[in-house]
Amino acid sequence: MTQPSPQVPQAEPELVGVRNFRDVGGLPTADGRRVRPGVLFRSGHLAHATDSDAAFLDSLGLHTVFDFRNAADIKLEGPDVSLTGVRNVNLPLSDPADGAGFWTMVREGDLNTLRELLDDGRAERRMINAYRAIITGRVVEHGRVLGAMAEDSSPVLMHCSAGKDRAGLSVAVTLLALGVERDAIEADYLESAAAHRRYKIWRKGNPADGSDPMSPEVLSLLSPLFDARPAYLAEAFETIEDTWGGTERYLTEGLGLTAPQRERLRDRLLTA
Numbered sequence: 001m002t003q004p005s006p007q008v009p010q011a012e013p014e015l016v017g018v019r020n021f022r023d024v025g026g027l028p029t030a031d032g033r034r035v036r037p038g039v040l041f042r043s044g045h046l047a048h049a050t051d052s053d054a055a056f057l058d059s060l061g062l063h064t065v066f067d068f069r070n071a072a073d074i075k076l077e078g079p080d081v082s083l084t085g086v087r088n089v090n091l092p093l094s095d096p097a098d099g100a101g102f103w104t105m106v107r108e109g110d111l112n113t114l115r116e117l118l119d120d121g122r123a124e125r126r127m128i129n130a131y132r133a134i135i136t137g138r139v140v141e142h143g144r145v146l147g148a149m150a151e152d153s154s155p156v157l158m159h160c161s162a163g164k165d166r167a168g169l170s171v172a173v174t175l176l177a178l179g180v181e182r183d184a185i186e187a188d189y190l191e192s193a194a195a196h197r198r199y200k201i202w203r204k205g206n207p208a209d210g211s212d213p214m215s216p217e218v219l220s221l222l223s224p225l226f227d228a229r230p231a232y233l234a235e236a237f238e239t240i241e242d243t244w245g246g247t248e249r250y251l252t253e254g255l256g257l258t259a260p261q262r263e264r265l266r267d268r269l270l271t272a
Helices: 051-059 071-077 100-108 113-118 122-137 138-149 166-178 180-191 218-228 231-245 247-253 259-269
Strands: 038-044 064-067 087-090 156-159
Touching: 038 064, 038 087, 038 166, 071 156, 071 166, 087 180, 100 113, 122 166, 122 231, 138 166, 138 247, 138 259, 156 166, 156 259, 166 231, 180 231, 231 247, 231 259
Parallel strands: 038 156, 064 087, 064 156
Antiparallel strands: none
């Protein structure tokens, strides 16, 4: 029986329970090709997808969903909804024990606690350090993703919680392997900063002192954690240069991507 052709979004869909969804198709490569529409998607988590959201995602003909959340994220947000005929791969890019206390304080701490944790550039430094750690410490996982996509795992959707950091870096690594220009990779990454794409921040109120859990100062303190900023992605690129001396060695020596795999990846995901 012939399967229906996957639906390729012609405009950004209005999903209700899924944040930060987009098709990465159309981005240009250095050799004049482009990422093929309908083969590489990114988003926030799918745990709160509505029936209509799931129907739309089903229509994409996805082969694989890579979920980069850890066990603590999944416990908080819930597992992904089931999609028809899709292979779900949970590949955590962060340790659930790493920073558990920090994120509890972000969600539940009072204003003074947040100031101590996040003020004076501490929030930005935490994000920059996290990007560096993912690049240097998750080479096996990124190599596995690219290897799978080179074989039979597309169309693919990559997501984490917000679809910004872990998924953002995984998409960026994929685009590097495809030869997409860095300016285009950055432009796609920065789309996650749009207000309608942002992760919905959850904060526990403190009825005892009557404080506003989402006051302007609280939002300002939290903003670096939930924003997509050029400095974060720049740190990832700089870490690749500092550690491996360039993209080519990062892909081959760091991620273990072979020349035939890379060629198959490009054949699958690029178009003239």
